[in-house]
Structures are given as structure tokens and as C-alpha cells.
Amino acid sequence: xxxxxxxxxxxxxxxxxQVELPAITSYEQSEKDNVLQFKNTLxxxxxxxxxxxxxxxxxxxxxxxxxxxxRILSTIEALHPVAEIKAHYPDPHSLEDVGLTIVNxxxxxxxxxxxxxxxxxxxxxxxxxITEFLAVVLEKKTIVPTxxxxxxxxxxxxxxxxxxxxxxxxTSDIEQSLVLGAHGPKGMTIFLI
Amino acid sequence: MKNHPELAEQFNTDEARVNWHDETLWWVRTKRDRMSHAxxxxxxxxxxxxxxxxxxxxxxxxxxxxxxxNAKANGIIVHWAADANExxxxxxxLLRQQGATQMVKSKSMLTEECHLNEYLEQNNIxxxxxxxxxxxxxxxxxxxxHIVLPCIxxxxxxxxxxxxxxxxxxxxxxxxxxxxxxxxxxxxxxxxTRKVALTGVNFAIADTGEFxxxxxxxxxxxxAHLADVHIASMGIEKIIPQRKxxxxxxxxxxxxxxxxxxxxxxxxxxxxxxGKAIHIILVDNGRxxxxxxxxxxNALKCIRCGAxxxxxxxxxxxxxxxxxxxxxxxxxxxxxxxxxMKKYADLPFASTLCGSCSNVCPVKIDIHxxxxxxRQVIVKEGYATSGKKxxxxxxxxVLSHPSLYRTSGKIGRWIMNHFPSVVNNKLNPxxxxxxxxxPPKESFREWYQKNKxx
Numbered sequence: 021x022x023x024x025x026x027x028x029x030x031x032x033x034x035x036x037x038q039v040e041l042p043a044i045t046s047y048e049q050s051e052k053d054n055v056l057q058f059k060n061t062l063x064x065x066x067x068x069x070x071x072x073x074x075x076x077x078x079x080x081x082x083x084x085x086x087x088x089x090x091r092i093l094s095t096i097e098a099l100h101p102v103a104e105i106k107a108h109y110p111d112p113h114s115l116e117d118v119g120l121t122i123v124n125x126x127x128x129x130x131x132x133x134x135x136x137x138x139x140x141x142x143x144x145x146x147x148x149x150i151t152e153f154l155a156v157v158l159e160k161k162t163i164v165p166t167x168x169x170x171x172x173x174x175x176x177x178x179x180x181x182x183x184x185x186x187x188x189x190x191t192s193d194i195e196q197s198l199v200l201g202a203h204g205p206k207g208m209t210i211f212l213i
Numbered sequence: 214m215k216n217h218p219e220l221a222e223q224f225n226t227d228e229a230r231v232n233w234h235d236e237t238l239w240w241v242r243t244k245r246d247r248m249s250h251a252x253x254x255x256x257x258x259x260x261x262x263x264x265x266x267x268x269x270x271x272x273x274x275x276x277x278x279x280x281x282x283n284a285k286a287n288g289i290i291v292h293w294a295a296d297a298n299e300x301x302x303x304x305x306x307l308l309r310q311q312g313a314t315q316m317v318k319s320k321s322m323l324t325e326e327c328h329l330n331e332y333l334e335q336n337n338i339x340x341x342x343x344x345x346x347x348x349x350x351x352x353x354x355x356x357x358x359h360i361v362l363p364c365i366x367x368x369x370x371x372x373x374x375x376x377x378x379x380x381x382x383x384x385x386x387x388x389x390x391x392x393x394x395x396x397x398x399x400x401x402x403x404x405x406t407r408k409v410a411l412t413g414v415n416f417a418i419a420d421t422g423e424f425x426x427x428x429x430x431x432x433x434x435x436x437a438h439l440a441d442v443h444i445a446s447m448g449i450e451k452i453i454p455q456r457k458x459x460x461x462x463x464x465x466x467x468x469x470x471x472x473x474x475x476x477x478x479x480x481x482x483x484x485x486x487x488g489k490a491i492h493i494i495l496v497d498n499g500r501x502x503x504x505x506x507x508x509x510x511n512a513l514k515c516i517r518c519g520a521x522x523x524x525x526x527x528x529x530x531x532x533x534x535x536x537x538x539x540x541x542x543x544x545x546x547x548x549x550x551x552x553x554m555k556k557y558a559d560l561p562f563a564s565t566l567c568g569s570c571s572n573v574c575p576v577k578i579d580i581h582x583x584x585x586x587x588r589q590v591i592v593k594e595g596y597a598t599s600g601k602k603x604x605x606x607x608x609x610x611v612l613s614h615p616s617l618y619r620t621s622g623k624i625g626r627w628i629m630n631h632f633p634s635v636v637n638n639k640l641n642p643x644x645x646x647x648x649x650x651x652p653p654k655e656s657f658r659e660w661y662q663k664n665k666x667x
Contacts, residue, residue, distance in 0.1 A: 023295035027449065027497040031274040034505030039271040042264035044457060047254035061474060112439055113405055131464075132474035145486060146438035149431045149478075167475070168460035176421075176456070180484035184463075186475050189431040193346035193362065195369045196237055197389035202345060203397060203404070204431030204478075 062133035089119025112146035127162035221531035244472025266514035283422025297327035321413030358533025410436030414447035521570035561587035
């Protein structure tokens with residue numbers, strides 16, 4: 021008998037009587053302003069949100085803060101004055117020297133400052149992790165209160181890879197001292213439009 | 214092999230370090246409290262999470278079949294491993310298929326349980342743990358002492374020394390920021406050059422055939438997205454029915470673990486990249502037998518947050534290594550005896566049964582009740598230590614004979630009054646770290662006889 025059959029047979033014999041799934045309800049949040057809560061939470065987890073009126077503002081900001089970056093990548097055509105625009109990088113190892121990446125997110129989550137990004141928005145899955153700094157363009161009206169509404173929104177949509185990213189990469193493994201930029205980005209900026 | 218009290222005693226030789234360890238973990242516990250208290254629906258979320266997991270346990274075989282078929286349709290290759298050996302052999306064969314002699318790994322407690330690293334090293338595979346804490350303990354040739362905070366027992370000076378020796382950082386530099394940056398550079402080279410990456414699995418969704426990996430550092434993603442082959446090792450109990458259930462679990466996991474609203478990365482792997490491969494290994498290793506023990510099956514609901522460790526007064530003062538098993542603390546003490554009741558007979562006794570573990574558990578596992586039940590099973594099966602056996606026999610005889618009980622009470626009080634050195638010495642374990650109490654002048658029974666209204 022294969023390990024598969026052996027495991028499944030033992031499980032069938034040993035699992036308890038059927039227990040029903042609970043109904044999942046959503047809960048009203050005390051903070052009604054999703055944008056405000058998103059901004060505060062993002063700050064708490066080491067990221068920052070910047071309200072912009074359009075791509076012009078973003079370009080100015082990028083020039084001012086990331087002028088020194090070796091390579092700036094984006095998938096957003098309008099950012100071509102400051103960024104290399106490409107839809108696909110077949111070899112992610114070539115992204116090792118990227119200083120800043122700017123991508124779109126599907127939506128944001130107020131309770132934890134996370135944004136949901138699927139691989140159709142990414143020129144390579146490795147990019148939001150390998151880049152030294154990450155910037156994300158997020159429409160304010162897409163911000164949902166909690167992860168429960170987030171999964172309502174994702175529904176049964178299809179993707180190859182999807183990720184919630186909440187702030188910059190971090191670790192507290194050395195004596196619980198928080199350090200930003202463990203393996204991934206050292207900072208995360210969200211452009212709210 | 215040393216047991217929990219012996220190993221805990223070793224840890225307690227350095228009192229300042231024990232106090233520091235205790236306070237550090239309590240601080241993590243208070244962060245968890247701040248997060249959970251900020252959500253009025255916290256208790257309802259715990260209840261939902263618990264019920265979802267109860268449903269999972271009652272349908273585990275069907276959910277696994279469903280997951281397998283959906284994952285296959287997504288292009289993921291599914292393997293089944295009955296035990297640790299088979300799991301390790303599958304990983305090795307996948308490495309051999311690639312002609313790889315090196316692998317980068319992100320955190321997986323399952324591979325600790327299977328002793329994968331030792332096995333691969335014996336087969337000349339170079340394994341690098343990429344979680345910072347895991348890399349630290351790997352360099353120190355130690356197992357992790359905590360499932361979420363692997364090197365919580367180490368002082369920064371010791372880490373500085375390890376990095377000086379292995380990564381060439383300047384001697385005496387123990388700055389966490391500096392050391393983390395050194396590890397980033399050291400591990401980035403590994404991510405960029407390894408063709409095979411292994412990760413754990415936090416949740417696998419039966420309905421969609423995808424799996425979710427949660428990290429703060431981004432190390433699982435760095436490994437997986439830069440390698441040709443991604444191997445994911447998963448205990449079969451990690452299945453959840455539907456994607457929307459993540460909406461419950463991701464709200465409670467990081468809040469319970471480290472007091473963060475969510476981990477930095479919650480990565481959903483559904484299909485491999487073009488031309489690349491994802492393998493998932495579904496590991497039983499005793500879980501299907503565990504499921505058949507009604508008193509103990511609830512422990513399989515665990516989502517590995519570590520909250521029970523941070524709150525446990527015994528764990529905080531005895532350290533993770535005193536549990537001599539991959540998963541330490543209260544949850545480890547009820548999981549380990551399922552695998553080997555004799556080897557881990559000491560662990561259910563490593564508790565005060567205060568119940569704090571059960572109170573913080575986000576999926577409502579009855580941890581302290583199970584600790585108590587394991588004690589009964591272990592004594593019945595004859596695995597209790599001889600000291601405990603003798604003690605319990607004596608207690609049984611004294612407590613079941615009223616006259617003997619009264620006489621021994623009298624003798625005890627008389628000895629403590631006249632020859633206190635008989636109890637106040639190092640042979641009496643109760644005398645360590647505390648003074649023995651003043652013996653009362655009379656027993657309660659004597660007092661009652663005198664004072665009851667006639």
C-alpha cells in the first residue's frame with residue numbers, strides 16, 4: 021500500500037464524527053475611516069503612506085528621495101521619466117541591483133496596512149522582495165476594513181501567485197530588537213491616490 | 214539523555230540570564246495582549262478558528278484528496294510521506310534530480326521534526342537556513358529553542374561572536390542592526406545561487422489547491438522565487454477548507470505570535486512560474502494515529518503561533534532546549550508524547566497546569582487539560598520516573614488510611630519543629646530556591662475537634 025493510501029485509510033478510521041463549518045461573519049470596526057486607519061497602521065509597522073494627486077507628484081517624490089538609486093523599475097507606463105518600464109523579466113537574478121520598484125496593488129487592508137498584489141501586476145514574482153525599496157500605488161477607495169473583507173474581495177479569482185505585503189521586510193531575531201530590511205525591502209512607501 | 218528537570222536546572226545556573234529570558238518572552242506576551250484587546254471580536258475569531266479546525270479534523274481525508282486534485286490541476290507536484298524518513302528521502306531525490314548539492318531553506322518546524330538538515334548533511338548536501346534566527350542557531354550547531362523566535366535564548370554578544378567566526382564581522386560588534394545587515398549580505402548570495410529552495414507551509418487550501426507561507430523577513434519568497442525548484446513541506450493537519458477562512462486565521466496568527474497585526478508577507482503559491490516546478494510533500498509522521506486519540510486530537514489544530522510558550526511560566530524559566538524536542542513549550546509537551554510516549558514522558562510534567570496556555574491559544578486547544586491527561590496515561594503505561602512512582606505509591610497508601618495519615622502528619626510536624634535540618638537541606642527538592650514553611654502547631658483536624666460546637 022502506498023503512503024498516500026496508508027495515510028488516508030488511517031485518517032478515515034481515526035477522524036471524529038463530522039463537525040459543521042461555522043458561518044463566517046464580518047465585524048463592524050470602531051474606526052470607520054479606512055484610509056486613516058490604513059495610514060496609521062502602516063506607520064506603526066514601519067512603512068509610510070503619501071497622498072498624491074497623480075503620477076506627476078509621484079515622479080517628483082521619486083526624484084527627490086530616490087535620485088541616487090541605481091535602478092528604478094516600474095510596470096506603470098506613466099512613470100517612464102524616472103523608471104525602466106518592462107512587463108516581464110524572465111530571469112529574476114537580473115534584478116539583484118534594483119534600488120526602487122513601483123507597482124500597483126489591487127487593494128489595501130486598513131486593520132494591518134497590507135496591500136494585495138497578484139503576479140499579473142508583477143514583472144517577476146521575486147521583484148517586490150529583491151528590490152531595496154518598494155513603492156506601491158494604491159487607490160484609496162479600494163481599502164477594506166479587515167482581512168475578512170479582503171478575502172470577500174479576492175473571492176475565487178485566479179492567480180499564479182498572490183501576496184499580502186505589510187510594510188518593509190523586518191526581523192527581531194536578535195534580542196527582540198526590531199531591524200527593518202531583513203532580506204527584502206528596507207523601506208515601503210505607499211502612494212495613495 | 215537528560216530529562217526536562219535536569220536540562221532546566223542546567224539553564225537555571227545563570228540566574229541573570231533566566232530573568233532576562235523570562236522578561237523578554239513576557240514582553241512578547243504583552244504585545245500579543247495589546248493586539249488581542251484592541252479587537253472586540255477577538256473571542257469570536259478564536260471560536261471561529263477553533264470550529265473551522267474542528268471541521269478540518271473531522272474531514273481531513275477528504276480535504277487532502279480535494280487539495281491534491283486541485284494542486285495537481287494548478288501544476289503543483291504532490292508527494293505523500295508516511296514518516297520522517299520518507300519525507301527526507303523525497304527531498305533528497307528531488308535534489309538529486311536537479312543535480313543540486315546545495316539548498317536554501319526557510320523556516321519549517323516540520324523539517325526540524327524530521328531532522329532533515331542532519332539527513333541531508335550526511336548525504337553531502339549543503340543546507341542553509343535563511344531565517345535570521347534559524348541561521349544563528351544553525352551556525353551555533355543548536356536546534357531552535359522557540360518555534361517563532363528560534364534564537365531567543367541567545368544574547369546579542371554571542372551572536373556577534375558567531376558572526377565574527379563564520380561571517381567575518383569585526384570582533385566585539387554586537388549591534389543588532391549591523392549584524393542583521395551582515396546576515397542579509399551573507400544570505401543574499403545564497404538566495405541568488407541556489408537552484409532548490411525549501412519552505413514550510415502555514416495553510417493549504419483544499420478548495421483552490423494553493424498554499425500560504427507567512428514570514429516577516431521575506432526569506433521564503435527570496436528562496437522560492439529565485440530557485441528552479443520550490444519544495445514545500447507540510448504536515449497534513451495544515452489544510453483549511455476555503456480561501457475565505459484565511460480571513461480568520463491571518464487575523465489571529467501574527468497577533469498571537471509577535472503582537473503584529475499581520476506578518477509582513479502572506480504569500481499565496483498557487484501555480485509554479487513558467488518552466489519552474491513546485492513540489493509539495495504531505496507528511497503524516499504520526500498525525501493520523503494522533504487523530505485517533507480523542508483526548509489528544511485537538512492538539513492537531515495548532516497553527517504554530519508560539520503564544521503558549523511566551524505565556525508559560527515554566528517555558529520562560531527553563532528555556533526551549535530543556536524540552537529536548539523540535540517543538541518546545543506547552544504545545545510541544547502534548548504533541549511529543551504522541552510520537553514517543555517513553556522518550557517524552559517527562560514533558561507533560563513540565564507545567565504548573567496554570568492554564569494560561571489554553572487561555573491565549575488562538576484556536577482554543579485545551580492544552581493544560583491535555584497535559585493533565587497525558588500525565589495519567591504516562592503513569593498508567595508505566596513511563597513515570599521511579600521517584601514519581603514511589604512518591605505516588607506512598608501518597609496513595611497514606612491518603613487511603615486515615616489513621617496513618619494523622620500519624621504521619623504529626624510525625625512530620627514534630628520533625629520540622631525539632632530537627633528542621635532534615636527537610637531544610639539540598640536533598641529535598643522543595644528546599645531549593647525557597648525556605649520551608651513554619652510547621653503549624655496543630656493539624657486542621659485537631660483544631661476542628663477543639664473548636665466545633667458541641
